[in-house]
Amino acid sequence: MSEPKPPTPTPGDTYKGWLFKWTNYIKGYQRRWFVLSNGLLSYYRSQAEMGHTCRGTINLATANIAVEDSCNFVISNGGAQTYHLKASSEVERQRWITALELAKAKAVHMQAESDDSGDECPAAPPSSGQGGGCRNLEIQSTLRTLGSKVEDLNTCNDLIVKHGSALQRSLSELEALRVSGDVGDKMKQVTERATLFRITSNAMINACRDFLSLAQSHSKRWQKALHSERDQRIRLEETLEQLAKQHNHLERAFRGATVLPSSFSNPALGNKGGVPGKGDASDEDDDNEFFDAMEDPAEFITVPADPKYHRRSGSNASGFSCETGMDDQSVNFDELSLASNPESPQTLELEPVRQRRTRIPDKPNYYLNLWSIMKNCIGKELSKIPMPVNFNEPLSMLQRLSEDLEYYELLDKAAKCQSSLEQMCYVAAFTVSSYSTTVHRTGKPFNPLLGETFELDRLKDCGYRSLCEQVSHHPPAAAHHALSEKGWTLRQEITLASKFRGKYLSIMPLGSIQCLFDKSENHYSWKKVTTTVHNIIVGKLWIDQSGEIDVVNHKTGDRCHLKFAPYSYFSRDVPRKVTGVVTDKDGKAHYVLSGTWDEKMEFSRIMQSSKGENGTEGKQRTVYQTLKAKEIWKKNPLPEGAENMYFFSSLALTLNESEEGVAPTDSRRRPDQRMMEDGRWDEANAEKQKLEEKQRIVRREREREAVKAASTPEEADGVETGTEASEVSDETDTEDSPPLTPVASPYGPSHVPFQSAHPDNYQAMWFDKFDDPASGETLHVYKGGYWEAKEQGSWDMCPEIF
Numbered sequence: 159m160s161e162p163k164p165p166t167p168t169p170g171d172t173y174k175g176w177l178f179k180w181t182n183y184i185k186g187y188q189r190r191w192f193v194l195s196n197g198l199l200s201y202y203r204s205q206a207e208m209g210h211t212c213r214g215t216i217n218l219a220t221a222n223i224a225v226e227d228s229c230n231f232v233i234s235n236g237g238a239q240t241y242h243l244k245a246s247s248e249v250e251r252q253r254w255i256t257a258l259e260l261a262k263a264k265a266v267h268m269q270a271e272s273d274d275s276g277d278e279c280p281a282a283p284p285s286s287g288q289g290g291g292c293r294n295l296e297i298q299s300t301l302r303t304l305g306s307k308v309e310d311l312n313t314c315n316d317l318i319v320k321h322g323s324a325l326q327r328s329l330s331e332l333e334a335l336r337v338s339g340d341v342g343d344k345m346k347q348v349t350e351r352a353t354l355f356r357i358t359s360n361a362m363i364n365a366c367r368d369f370l371s372l373a374q375s376h377s378k379r380w381q382k383a384l385h386s387e388r389d390q391r392i393r394l395e396e397t398l399e400q401l402a403k404q405h406n407h408l409e410r411a412f413r414g415a416t417v418l419p420s421s422f423s424n425p426a427l428g429n430k431g432g433v434p435g436k437g438d439a440s441d442e443d444d445d446n447e448f449f450d451a452m453e454d455p456a457e458f459i460t461v462p463a464d465p466k467y468h469r470r471s472g473s474n475a476s477g478f479s480c481e482t483g484m485d486d487q488s489v490n491f492d493e494l495s496l497a498s499n500p501e502s503p504q505t506l507e508l509e510p511v512r513q514r515r516t517r518i519p520d521k522p523n524y525y526l527n528l529w530s531i532m533k534n535c536i537g538k539e540l541s542k543i544p545m546p547v548n549f550n551e552p553l554s555m556l557q558r559l560s561e562d563l564e565y566y567e568l569l570d571k572a573a574k575c576q577s578s579l580e581q582m583c584y585v586a587a588f589t590v591s592s593y594s595t596t597v598h599r600t601g602k603p604f605n606p607l608l609g610e611t612f613e614l615d616r617l618k619d620c621g622y623r624s625l626c627e628q629v630s631h632h633p634p635a636a637a638h639h640a641l642s643e644k645g646w647t648l649r650q651e652i653t654l655a656s657k658f659r660g661k662y663l664s665i666m667p668l669g670s671i672q673c674l675f676d677k678s679e680n681h682y683s684w685k686k687v688t689t690t691v692h693n694i695i696v697g698k699l700w701i702d703q704s705g706e707i708d709v710v711n712h713k714t715g716d717r718c719h720l721k722f723a724p725y726s727y728f729s730r731d732v733p734r735k736v737t738g739v740v741t742d743k744d745g746k747a748h749y750v751l752s753g754t755w756d757e758k759m760e761f762s763r764i765m766q767s768s769k770g771e772n773g774t775e776g777k778q779r780t781v782y783q784t785l786k787a788k789e790i791w792k793k794n795p796l797p798e799g800a801e802n803m804y805f806f807s808s809l810a811l812t813l814n815e816s817e818e819g820v821a822p823t824d825s826r827r828r829p830d831q832r833m834m835e836d837g838r839w840d841e842a843n844a845e846k847q848k849l850e851e852k853q854r855i856v857r858r859e860r861e862r863e864a865v866k867a868a869s870t871p872e873e874a875d876g877v878e879t880g881t882e883a884s885e886v887s888d889e890t891d892t893e894d895s896p897p898l899t900p901v902a903s904p905y906g907p908s909h910v911p912f913q914s915a916h917p918d919n920y921q922a923m924w925f926d927k928f929d930d931p932a933s934g935e936t937l938h939v940y941k942g943g944y945w946e947a948k949e950q951g952s953w954d955m956c957p958e959i960f
Contacts, residue, residue: 197265551601715743
């Protein structure tokens with residue numbers, strides 16, 4: 159009899175999907191197709207193998223399910239079989255854990271019922287490679303028994319038909335015979351066939367009786383199992399409903415909490431702080447611990463370190479994994495103790511945190527006729543074309559720079575690190591986190607006007623304040639300075655260069671970013687990667703980040719090399735992947751970082767490194783033996799309805815919120831940007847053109863004064879004539895114009911038409927140029943005076959740019 163077909167997958171009965179299964183130290187984690195059905199977890203190399211080849215099966219009734227970290231979990235049945243599995247995300251891992259726990263509970267329950275009913279499991283162990291459990295063998299045995307009974311019924315049916323036909327034929331012959339001596343022989347033959355018919359009929363009746371009895375007995379057990387499954391499902395639904403209510407209650411309590419001491423007495427918060435970290439619990443089981451293997455980049459691969467390193471690192475007080483596991487808790491307890499300490503001077507000045515806005519007006523769905531814009535551009539200079547606000551988002555480039563501070567906590571933690579290598583990991587994670595807000599942000603920020611500023615004062619609630627200023631217009635350059643009470647300073651000057659290549663637009667940020675820590679005096683610097691906007695002409699816009707970043711500690715010589723992998727349709731890697739290695743001044747690797755720039759980053763400590771096999775391009779890759787990866791950064795979820803609010807993050811929603819006391823040059827006071835946020839795009843376009851024309855007039859006047867100051871009295875009379883030509887060329891100076899690139903002159907490097915046509919002696923209001931001796935770069939550095947002017951309310955020195 160053929161094997162029965164597998165049951166149709168139904169929710170709660172069968173769960174299928176892809177998981178990564180640990181194979182060995184050479185291949186690491188390999189992708190396998192897993193099927194959970196009837197309390198058994200089986201896996202195959204692909205879905206096509208399900209019909210003929212099973213690579214392994216484990217019975218959940220006797221298995222132990224353990225969770226290691228956000229994506230890893232282990233299934234073991236006592237040593238004979240152990241599966242180290244890895245899901246693609248934390249959500250997917252939780253789905254599998256829930257399905258496995260339910261299937262295990264069901265298998266244990268069914269096995270207990272089988273024992274109560276007198277049905278014992280076969281003593282023979284399952285064959286190697288198939289691994290069928292007790293419950294599976296019992297079902298197969300029952301099906302085989304029922305099948306044999308059906309075969310018996312079919313055989314009896316065939317015999318009854320055969321003997322019945324023979325008996326009917328004999329009776330017909332008997333009637334046709336005349337009274338003779340042959341009657342006795344025929345009667346004897348009829349009697350024999352009637353006897354055979356009776357025996358066959360009795361056998362079929364007995365087989366029917368046995369089949370009915372067996373079906374009735376198993377029907378009761380299956381009916382009982384069905385009722386038990388329904389009861390378990392009802393209980394699970396009730397439990398999930400209670401958990402959902404508790405989650406909503408805790409979320410509302412968290413959002414509404416403004417004073418720290420009251421939350422300190424909350425039992426839920428106390429439990430959260432008192433529960434030991436997952437890393438601490440997992441560090442106790444050193445011999446059975448497995449660790450993540452990263453996807454193979456071109457330069458290196460990682461494998462789990464030898465268990466001896468795990469035991470040694472467990473007692474090492476300076477181990478990064480142990481320190482990081484308690485980092486968040488220590489920060490929370492420090493803040494709570496500070497707020498609850500009656501001797502603290504800040505207790506008397508404790509003020510409720512300002513409630514900032516969580517929504518802006520929804521983005522209107524205005525139709526944009528691209529061809530009408532192109533028609534109006536015929537015969538005009540490219541740089542003279544004003545771009546409508548339809549392509550923008552209601553934030554300026556200065557505000558986008560300030561968004562880099564959304565994950566300022568990483569720098570707060572870095573300031574507490576004792577080791578410069580550990581500090582480098584946090585700084586590297588901070589550089590990656592600045593790109594997380596760009597994944598859906600296809601709108602172009604407003605180009606700031608010359609002298610425009612933006613302040614972000616979060617001193618009371620976050621411990622830092624930041625200031626940005628547009629310090630140059632050709633080329634456009636913005637300077638940024640942020641200072642924190644936690645002991646770090648961030649400063650940057652960014653100039654953008656762009657190249658349009660038909661299908662996509664490449665934006666190359668020029669300039670450097672620097673971070674200084676007061677306690678350790680470490681000085682870090684790095685540059686940004688290239689941003690590419692795809693489908694400029696046709697299709698849906700999408701953004702990718704690609705390139706390499708070298709984060710350098712100029713004091714110690716430590717370095718972190720980060721690689722942003724460009725998206726490729728044919729690549730097997732995770733999209734938006736980022737990998738990095740932290741090395742000391744001698745080039746020795748200490749940490750490995752991996753993750754994605756739009757989701758999260760993890761790091762792991764390197765215990766040993768060696769040269770491995772050659773990669774796909776013939777390069778010899780380095781093999782790093784690492785400890786278990788720890789999460790160092792994770793992206794905050796977008797607010798509800800973000801798709802209707804330009805995909806702004808929670809911080810971005812507050813950047814253009816009106817505030818009292820800011821400078822008159824602040825981006826919040828920019829009228830065209832405010833009109834666009836309110837949905838008045840036609841008015842915003844008209845106001846935008848007025849601001850651009852005003853900026854051109856101011857610039858021409860400034861250039862005229864610069865020429866007068868540089869010329870002799872005899873040449874001063876010709877200044878007016880000379881500047882008229884400059885005004886003609888300056889008509890191209892729109893706010894959205896691309897930066898003019900100096901072209902190599904045939905007359906030598908000293909002849910640059912761009913520089914001679916636009917002399918400009920503009921001096922920034924709050925920043926001065928500074929030659930940094932550590933990095934050897936020149937950038938604008940905050941010179942002070944802004945926050946003092948804000949306290950005094952004195953803004954007389956600020957120009958009227960709006």
